[in-house]
Amino acid sequence: MSRKEHDDGAGRSRRRPRYSAWSLVRHGLGVGRDWERAFRHHTPRESYDVVIVGGGVHGLATAHYLAVNHGITNVAVLEKSYIGSGGSGRNTAILRSNYLTPEGVRFYDRSVKLYEHLAADLNFNVMFSQRGHMTLAHNDSSLRTMHWRAEVNKLQGVDSSVIDPPEIKKLVPYLDVSPSTRYPILGALYHPPGGIIRHDAVVWGYARSADAHGVHIHQKTEVVGIDVVANRVTGVRTADGRRISAPVVVNCTAGWSTLISDMAGVAMPVQTFPLQAAVTEPVRPFLDTVVVSGTLHTYVSQTDRGELVFGASVDPFASYSTRGSLDFVEGLAGHVLELMPALSKMRLLRQWAGLCDMTPDYSPIMGLTPVEGFYVDVGWGTYGFKAGPVSGEAMAACIANGKPPEIIAAFGLDRFDEGRLVGEKGAAAVGH
Amino acid sequence: MTRRTVGTGDCRLGSRPGEVIDRSRTLEFRWNGAVHRAHPGDTIASALAAAGVRVFSRSYKYHRPRGLLTADILDPGCLLQVGDEPNVRGAHRLAEAGMDVRSQNTWPSLRYDVKAVNQVAGRFLATGFYYKTFIKPERLWPAYERVLRRFVHAGEVPPDGEQLYYDKRYAHPDVLVAGGGPAGMAAAVAAARAGATVMLVEQEHQLGGHLRWGDADDLRVRAELVAAVEAEPGIEVLTDSVVAARYDDNWLAVVQRGLPHVAERLVKARAGTLVVAAGLIERPYVFAGNDLPGVMLSTAVRRLLNLYSVRPGQRAVVVTANPEGDAAATDLRAAGVDVVEVDARHGRTVVRAAGRGGVEAVELSDGSRLDADLLVTATGWTAPTSLLNMSGSNPVYRPDAARFVPDPAATPDTVIAVGGIAGDGTLEELVAHAEAAGREAAARALSLAAAHARIRPTSPGGADAAERAPEPVAPLGLRRHPELFFATPIGGFVDMSEDVSAKDILTAVQEGYDSSELVKRYTTATMGPAQGKLETVNTVALVAHATGSTIAETGATTWRPMYTPVTLGALAGRRFEPVRHSPMQPWHEAHRAAPLVAGQWIRPEHYGDPAAEVRNVRAGVGIIDVTPIGKLDLQGPDVPKLLNLLYVNKWSQLGVGRVRYGVMCADDGVVLDDGVTGRLGEHHYLMSTTSSGAGTVWEWAENWLQTEHPDWRVHITPVTTAFASINVAGPRSRELLARLTDVDLANEAFGYMNVRTGTIAGVADCVLWRIGFTGELSYELHVPASYGLHVWESLMAAGADLGVAPFGVEAQRILRLEKGHLIVGQDTDGLTKAYSAGLAWAVKLDKPDFVGKPELQWQSEHDDHPRLVGLQPLDPTVVPEEASQIISDGGHIVGRITSSRMSPTLGRSICLGQVDAHLADAGTRLTVRLRDGRDTLVEVMAEHAHFDPEGERQRV
């Protein structure tokens, strides 16, 4: 992996003053200049080597790794709103690698490893808090699935094991582990390297780095068309009437990915579902572990600010609306109190929703498409934030080399035509 | 601890006309350990303020002392711990006798807070601090994080907090009015008079809105309106209740408090029309020192003075840009406070409040400096448009009025805004507008109700109202107001709850976070408890200032529920978690069955010793309650067509009195369910499904019938619990059953895979199937459910001498595994197609069509799919745990154990497992990685069945 400071005529990079306690003190004392912009405004060029549609973690990470790993810097990221306005800015920020299939485990494990060093790599503290991730089992079939995951994980070298109610109670004293509840807790899959992260910081960190390497990030720039000539991508059109030519266009638009693929004439096995989340007002930290219950469709973690962040499974019907529902918060509160009855006096502060691009096998679609130059990195469903780094790295390699690297070989679009689905569905239903 | 008792205080004024306190009574509560007095009607904050308390909390980041700012539910400086309840709004919650009130997160005390050193470090804790520090060395980050978490500014939830009763109900008002100020009351009365049922919801403890703290005229108008509301029987009034959110189609969440015996009640109201009468919220002004205790909004001052008769200070500076500010000055003077009025309509404003722990002096923009202990600002309003915008539309900015107003074009017809939120005017104009809106709201709601009635089958006929198109309500005008958001030089706090300063906003923009949404996320401004109701406009104004664009171009952030934060208890309410029991449940409980939660069903897992239960079945006779098995009654001449479509096997030849095992796949060939179907009569079949698949299969079959084959004559009736189902299994089952039934059980008369109907233990209309999941001679009895317990008890009594004993789900699992019967969902997974499950014998590809055929055709032509096989460990004492992985020499996963048990019958361990195709031949030896990390060898068997593979025992 070569890391070069890149400064050619294409993407113009610059040395960026580094963040450190010392820089903070200097600014605090008013010494030195103002803070540098983390990302700049540019006038769009007429052409780029690579146009990435979607300014979420996937698009920005792809841009970052294209520049850093492959020296490809004449790159534009086009974002219709603000960076991180999609799933990347509204997800519950849970990272883990305890998946069910070997290909899944390997892939997400690489991502967790990248996340572990991301703050240093990006010189931006993304606050990855590896506080442990616990998936509760309330019946024997889910307990069996936990064991299945634990066994697969162990074989891939991922720290993951099934623990019993007393151990669960020790880690999360607020959980009601008594056997007399409606959904008794029989055990849990415990995954110490899992945790939460400051999701926006990941987006900003990648954007700042990509910008520093000369990538253009165009916010408020919506792609409304993709030009394809003789089955080859030639460029994109934007809502403000521009045409930007590029031999490579990458679809990193998650919930909206069908719409972008449609523009290139590529049909997708994707359906867009809203996924809701909510936060409470902050209280003093009492929950150190991420707690997930698939049976109760609930997961909860406590941020460093003290608020509880809740999520659930996707809405019961497909939609592009991010309004959210009362049903969701009612069900959520009921299930959270089923798990932790002491929380009834906490207050729900805000609820919101994001869009998830669900695939039939709960696994992503990455790599080439039948249209030359049109790449996809989609199908991230409810679980794609954690995959940001590895996807960026793999997609960058895929674009640089024209073929998907081994780590994403199982995730090609052609698997659906060939009936080779990935077996992740069993474990992923409410896994985040 | 020494206890001081503090009186109701030096700051309490004499009785005033609008006060809401009951001076005839006092009550005591504790504040940080000291006993305080309050009158009923006092909020915690008003009682404390009456006693001269000025500091209520310490701020989030810098631990600055904070006092009252708004003196109502939004007050960011007054979130308190009350007993085990965190973040209680002290300026809203009424004081109650015996309350234990504490300030939050102050150590060692509110007055001397050690973390206040952060104030000194403040200039380095500026925005983005977290992202720019603690990056290296990486290994220290977890320790840093622990320190950061200690600084969280909030209340506490103890692990053993008291459990309260929360309730829910539905409501269907034609018109729901959010806000009980003059506009809301007028709209409610007008709507009710127009024939609508009305729910009027007011967050405060009394109706009246801002009139409550107004002058004599205001109080008179309030009294008239309240009387009019009370005179309307069609209005249901909810006070101390909030419309917390609006969802699709006017589905409204109302949280009601103050009910007897109920902590809170969530009212889920489906309103025809929502009238939003939420009023206006007074906007704080941004200047240096604007968070010092003693800096208050004009409405806060008037609330304290006129509702609670509390004098908020001695020497006040009132910076006012509107009549409400002038009124505050008047009220203060009347209460004996020295007042200097600064008229901000003419360019003079405040630039700084100075003092330690509270306001001592005020600096004005003209450079003058005034001594004061109270600084009152009246610099403008924010429309809390959240209920109007919760569905995504954004309010629009009006520079002339210096506030965001709802966008009427984006408001659906079912929502109407009235009062201050909709515009300005005299009280008479507002009331007249609200009345017109109330009438229109009623008309729209009744029209909608008529439209619904037209398509509803229960309607008695003759719609009770005509449908009509909505008519616009003439809009209110807007009063000019100067744009006063922040003082220059820019200083002070924009978001007091989040401790975000004006400078933080400017820095964020400078760093590239140059839209409202990015600023919000980078600085956390507007993300606290008030959710922007106090902070948004100032934040946007600062962003606009820093980017050189207008406020309108910059735009506000997205409003979302909740309007006011809602407890999880209220949202959860009473939890409806249906459970299902078989008619024999009382017997199981009396016989100490271990309960097994299986979906909604509670079933007996075992009665103490599952292995003994297995042995009893193999040697004698056992009975098991299998009521949850799905049962569908199928009637009609086209049932065979349906069976042929849904099952992979063939059904045309099934004779009356016969049963057959069938497998269902989905259209992708994946195994969906299995079960037995019997033919009871010419056109009458009974289908059984797995217990967990009962609902799915029924809906699945209906889907095929209704959408693909509506011409087929088939009726499906779910009868799962119309029958209690009992499996009588074991070599002596015939002997036992014969004692109770009139059905001829002889093998020749009632052979394997047959069905009969008859009487059992005096109960007619029982269905008997001779099938064998356990691999023994056995009869599955389906008994009219009301008699289930009777038949069960009769079997136990009649078989006592045969050693009959009940067995549970665990014994059944062992028995079926000995027989090699698969369980769908355990031995198969989300990708297992019929051939992988070893069901090739069942798949009839020569049928023209069945669900799943194309994929199964494909699978039959490709040999590379995994296989379900019987497996036996070479060491018979080792039971490889279920889900253990089967690995190749290179450590690759080549399969897994799907089921495993120690077989009491064979005295050895037995398994089913999925393995890769090339390893599926009988005799292949495979390595299994056990949970403890050791490996063990297993051998692939020729059959799934470990016991009696020929099936001799079930045919006798």
Next chain:
Amino acid sequence: MSEPAAAVSTAPPVARTALAFPGPRRIVDGWELTARHATGDLVLADLGPLVKLTVRGPAEGAVRAALGTGFGRTARHDEGALAGALVVGAGPGEWLVLGPAGTGGELLAATRAVVADSGEFASVVDVTHGRALVRLTGAAAPALLAKVCAIDLADRVVPDGSAFRSSVARVVTDVVRDDIRDELDDPAGDGTARTRSYLLHCERSSGQYLADALVDAGTEYGIEVGAPPSAR
């Protein structure tokens, strides 16, 4: 071929409904029921023993004509083949026929005959033992139901003699409004006084849960459980 073994004598069959309320029970006509008699203003009564049939057939046509009602409405048959039965239009082309306890055989036969005479493709299934049935009577009944059911129970939506199926405390339930004539409290003296009353009919195994949920919701209105006020 073997002779069927001589049946051992067993206790006479006792039928149990889906519900068991605490307290003493007694056996009436072969059904074990609570011995309590409720006298309060809001009463939940177990009508489990009533005969319950589901009929399926074309939504319009001869079956419908014979049953006397369609989807969403009820018909009480005072005479004719179905005399004594309350027919509920439970769905499009789906009816629930309720008859007095103990009339199972006759009502089933009569209903089958009605269906057979229609010449339409129709079927009858006896679900007497497969369903739970309760009656909730009292002026507070709609307020109670408003806590567990999202349907507006106002007269203009669900008048007397109408029926709907919806979720009640998360159990799919047929709700039938079947007000009871007040014999004793009839101010107008013309037989028009009615007390609100609803029949709730659901799948049997959830019946106890549903009854518990109703009792919980009715506590604030002083709900009592007991034997049915009348045999209807």
Next chain:
Amino acid sequence: MMLLPCPNCGARNVSEFRYVGEAKTRPDPTTATPQEWRRHLYLHRNPAGWTRETWYHGSGCRRYFAIERNTVDNAVRTAGATS
């Protein structure tokens, strides 16, 4: 919560229904190629706008029916309507 107009029962809370999915025509299983079949199984139109779909009224009439819904704002109209 959205109201869904059941053609049989009238407007009911959407929680009473089960979303089945985009209305699709099942290709002739006897002639479809594996690829055509899998496209039927897995591909979706997934439009941002009006779409025709199947719902099941599980807590009510227990009928399957088609409806048109705008996936952007969840507006609903009966199948076949054009406005």
